[in-house]
Amino acid sequence: MTTEHDIQNDIRVAVSRAGCTIIRTNTGRVMTKDKRMFDAGPPKGWPDLSGFVIATGS
Numbered sequence: 001m002t003t004e005h006d007i008q009n010d011i012r013v014a015v016s017r018a019g020c021t022i023i024r025t026n027t028g029r030v031m032t033k034d035k036r037m038f039d040a041g042p043p044k045g046w047p048d049l050s051g052f053v054i055a056t057g058s
Contacts, residue, residue: 008049015051022051 008024015022025048027041 020051020053
């Protein structure tokens with residue numbers, strides 16, 4: 001079975017070969033020193049992968 005991580009890596013490689021920049025957004029949850037939970041990362045629903053292509057003049 002192919003893992004989500006492997007699929008994302010395959011996508012990142014393919015998109016990069018097409019001349020685009022692809023970024024994986026990391027998220028996580030940590031406990032602060034004063035015992036509060038802190039959610040790191042973008043809001044719920046944000047895509048795991050995003051990217052762009054730099055347009056060149058025609």
